[in-house]
Amino acid sequence: MNANLELIKQEIITGSEELNSSKEVYEFKKKFLDGKTGKIGMLMKEMKNIAPEERAAYGKGVNELKEWALEFLGGLDVKMKAKELQARYEAEKIDITLPAVTVAEGNLHPITLVRNQIIDIFAGMGFEIFEGTEIETDYYNFTALNTPEDHPARDMQDTFYLSPEFLLRTQTSAGQIHVMEKQQPPIKILSPGKVFRSDDDATHSPMFTQMEGLVVDKNITLCDLQGMLDEFVKKIYGEGTKTRLRPSYFPFTEPSVEVDCSCFECGGKGCKLCKGTGWIEILGAGIVNNKVLENCGIDSNVYSGLAFGIGIERTAMLKYGINNIKLLFESDVKVLGQLNDK
Ligand code: PHE
Numbered sequence: 001m002n003a004n005l006e007l008i009k010q011e012i013i014t015g016s017e018e019l020n021s022s023k024e025v026y027e028f029k030k031k032f033l034d035g036k037t038g039k040i041g042m043l044m045k046e047m048k049n050i051a052p053e054e055r056a057a058y059g060k061g062v063n064e065l066k067e068w069a070l071e072f073l074g075g076l077d078v079k080m081k082a083k084e085l086q087a088r089y090e091a092e093k094i095d096i097t098l099p100a101v102t103v104a105e106g107n108l109h110p111i112t113l114v115r116n117q118i119i120d121i122f123a124g125m126g127f128e129i130f131e132g133t134e135i136e137t138d139y140y141n142f143t144a145l146n147t148p149e150d151h152p153a154r155d156m157q158d159t160f161y162l163s164p165e166f167l168l169r170t171q172t173s174a175g176q177i178h179v180m181e182k183q184q185p186p187i188k189i190l191s192p193g194k195v196f197r198s199d200d201d202a203t204h205s206p207m208f209t210q211m212e213g214l215v216v217d218k219n220i221t222l223c224d225l226q227g228m229l230d231e232f233v234k235k236i237y238g239e240g241t242k243t244r245l246r247p248s249y250f251p252f253t254e255p256s257v258e259v260d261c262s263c264f265e266c267g268g269k270g271c272k273l274c275k276g277t278g279w280i281e282i283l284g285a286g287i288v289n290n291k292v293l294e295n296c297g298i299d300s301n302v303y304s305g306l307a308f309g310i311g312i313e314r315t316a317m318l319k320y321g322i323n324n325i326k327l328l329f330e331s332d333v334k335v336l337g338q339l340n341d342k
Helices: 003-016 021-034 039-049 052-091 110-123 152-156 172-182 222-237 288-295 312-320
Strands: 136-138 166-168 185-195 206-215 243-250 253-262 277-288 306-313
Touching: 003 021, 003 039, 003 052, 021 039, 021 052, 021 110, 039 052, 039 288, 110 185, 110 206, 152 166, 172 185, 172 206, 172 288, 206 222, 206 277, 206 312, 222 243, 222 253, 222 277, 222 312, 243 277, 277 288, 277 312, 306 312
Parallel strands: none
Antiparallel strands: 136 166, 185 206, 206 306, 243 253, 253 277, 277 306
């Protein structure tokens, strides 16, 4: 081979030892093999300076060198790319033996769950939501609900007064008056909200949540009330649950009833939860007192109404088997994580 060609071959071999990446291989290859500027590419242009009898051998030599360089550098390129890919795999390696970071899943607060569930049940019966205010006047919370000043029934609820006129509502029943003042029957509302009473023990809290129901229309009777509440207890506590009404007293309903449901724990046989009676007291209700309808300008000769007040904490405590109301307010995620329908 022409001495010059041999030199170029040596140059490629030595130079290739310095190459560290496929990019460098590419540049190096161009330096020799580029058709116009590469060292080997330019050898062909030398042809005219070669003696005619040597041209054939020279051309063959250049072609052989070119073939060799292509193969040699091509092989180097493949090796370099494989090395680079391997390095990338190493760098991007994921250690699947590492314990996973656990993502804690939250759930709605039991009060919210029960509140939503009750709303769903009664919305299915055509009730609409009315939200009253937590600060009320004495008139809406008591007087209009047939509980004038000095009425003994006021002692049933220990009230937080803000002034002689304003107070923190003790019952969502106050909302009944607002609705009936604004709207003539038919009325079918559900009114959820916080209420306040100076009362504090394992089953009572100074702030708790009620869900008021009010239906006013022609010919509303206790049968309608029991029918709706039957539906409610079946959906909340299970299909087999029944209700029973016991006489009670609220100034704004006449007759008034205390509603019990058959014990969903023992099925009515008697257990610790129902204190051996087979029944559990769940809410107060009744037929709206005519005086209350009249206070709101509704003709009690034409219309009658039913009302009920459900304690949401009490419902949640029964449903989830909680014996202390404070567990619902302490926001301990370990406790709240166990109180859901999952
Ligand atoms: N407001 C009553 C209470 O808080 C419950 C109730 C509501 C009773 C509606 C009858 C009708 O105890």
